[in-house]
């Protein structure tokens with residue numbers, strides 16, 4: 414089974430089950446929230462520009478919006494992000510950190526100034542996530558429609574497309590080498606997404 418099939422199978426188990434679905438939305442909310450927190454904590458120098466501020470604000474909004482959706486389909490559940498309110502809690506918590514560590518490690522092989530390395534790492538971590546977001550959210554939206562569940566993530570989809578475009582544009586400034594970085598970032602992210610889905614499949618089976 415390839416990764417898209419596994420993700421599809423997971424979603425087909427999760428979405429029709431309100432309790433699991435609310436937990437899934439809470440998990441996505443958590444990952445978005447961590448994304449905005451990470452941007453703020455790594456990009457707080459006086460060099461921060463409008464694109465980064467917008468990006469942090471939009472990821473924070475996604476976190477809030479997905480939490481609201483979680484409460485819309487199941488009020489009074491999942492008040493926080495403690496493990497019992499998340500799917501694949503350890504993997505969900507570690508996903509972004511592991512991505513960040515691996516991308517920073519990969520960039521060490523290149524001769525970059527400390528500021529450039531920090532900025533390139535931010536762009537590539539985001540690139541990896543946005544690549545995923547740009548397939549995950551439209552796919553999830555399709556499953557919502559198939560199950561006639563009246564919530565929508567379309568507003569997130571359009572913002573994530575914008576983020577990916579901005580990352581691609583900013584990475585161009587690093588020249589051709591950025592294409593090699595992008596492939597590596599995508600490979601790293603892909604493995605993390607596989608791990609996350611396998612853990613989720615494992616947890617769903619043992620319910």
Ligand SMILES: [Fe+2]
Nearest residue numbers: 445471472475
């Ligand atoms: Fe997001």
Ligand SMILES: [Fe+2]
Nearest residue numbers: 543572573576
């Ligand atoms: Fe994003």
